Amino acid sequence: MDEILKIEQLKKSFDDLSVLDGIDLSVKKGEVVVIVGPSGCGKSTFLRCLNGLEDIQEGRVSLESEVINPVSKSTVNARKKIGMVFQSYDLFPHKTILQNITLAPMKVHKRKKAEAEGEALQLLERVGLVSKKDNYPRQLSGGQKQRVAIVRALMMHPEVLLFDEVTAALDPEMVREVLEVILSLAKEGRTMLIVTHEMAFAKAVADRIIFMDGGKIIEQGTPDDIFEHPKTERLQSFLKTFTYDR
Amino acid sequence: MGFEVLLKGQNMARLIEGLGVALRISAISVSVSIFLGIVLGVVMTSKNPVVRFVSAVYLEIVRIMPQMVLLFLVFFGATKALGLRIEAEFASILVFSFWGTAEMADLVRGAVKSIPVIQYESSEALGLSRLQTYVYVILPQVVRRLIPLSINLITRMIKTTSLVMMIGIVEVLKVGQQIIEANRKSSPNAAFAVFATIFVLYFFACWPFSCLSKYLEKKWEN
Secondary structure (H helix, E strand, O other), X not given: OOEEEEEEEEXXXXXXXXXXXXXXXXXXXXXXXXXXXXXXXXXXXXXXXXXXXXXXXXXXXXXXXXXXXXXXXXXXXXXXXXXXXXXXXXXXXOOOHHHHHHHHHHHOOOOOHHHHHHHHHHHHHHOOOHXXXXXXXXXXXXXXXXXXXXXXXXXXXXXXXXXXXXXXXXXXXXXXXXXXXXXXXXHOOOEEEEEXXXXXXXXXXXXXXXXXXXXXXXXXXXXXXXXXXXXXXXXHHHHHOOOOOO | OOOHHHHOOOHHHHHHHHHHHHHHHHHHHHHHHHHHHHHHHHHHOOOOHHHHHHHHHHHHHHHHOOHHHHHHHHHHHHHHHHOOOOOHHHHHHHHHHHHHHHHHHXXXXXXXXXXXXXXXHHHXXXXXXXXXXXXXXXXXXXXXXXXXXXXXXXXXXXXXXXXXXXXXXOOHHHHHHHHHHHOOOOOOOHHHHHHHHHHHHHHHHHHHHHHHHHHHHHHOOO
């Protein structure tokens, strides 16, 4: 498999506080990488560095041959090939669902309205939300909004998809409907980086799991390596926080 | 009840003309305030501490000073102290614009600040440029929050122009007083009729704005 996303010696700090401390990672085309770790370990910041939403102090992020970070003119261009879905509801409240989904394809890719809407409706059909196309975001449940946000990212035909704790703000019964959509994208062979706290989901969807703590990659491997044979003490104690003993 | 004074001579026409003066002062002040307020409001969203301090002081001065004091200060004070001859109407436009700009700028600043950062980020993550993000995502939301609030400011400014009679401008309230004075013997009850009429005139001057604001709020509920 070909390498598509490359991160070299990435360092990021907010003022004096170091958040990411020298991260190297290479993602292959079609690979699903899940990033787990305790709160504040830098995993969300890491994901945001990957499409240039955060600037970095050292290192480099590149998509194929284009440099995304350090941020430059090519960032805007490379960013079009990276889709991102956020934790909180980031739909545009003044636009209908259909308008939310077709805005970027029409303005960035200059696609015709009818053609963009055609694809939008197909994708909405796939996530079971065609009937909501003329509704506004506030009329949708949290899970529905996140499915729309995924469709909106897919409309840009991204080569890499980033998911930043997309179910963290949802009621438990809505988590599944969103994760099912992501699972089906994994089956299609899409390249994805997913930050999540849903360990069962991580196990099911990941080709590779990255465990981060203190701004560093502590351990990585297949779901089996990580969950069944954790090597480091830090990962072992992190995994313990998800199990209960009486 | 004294309503007959309104039918005498040109009285009703003079009242409406007086309202015209009040509305002219408001219209100019409101236009200046909206334009300068938008510019200043955007400047006020800056993180520069000097900009923030200066605008905060300006806003506080405007908030603390009664408009009448400002009006006297500019019209009488400036004339005496600086030897400037300022027309009363120009002085009142100056004061109302000074006040309106501060209020408008604060509304704009609040509306821009109220748009969550995630709206900028998700728009840029979709590949929209900075300019496209403002045009298609941020500004439409700012305008939707701003319009009902600024309409409220407009009606407040229209109402407050009644103060300009204090510096000798013959606007609707002053005309009313003149009519009452002139007819004190023949219609001792004219005060009620005249002020009731002025009330109705002001109502019809402000009511359409209030309706527009309600309509837009409903329309943009989503």
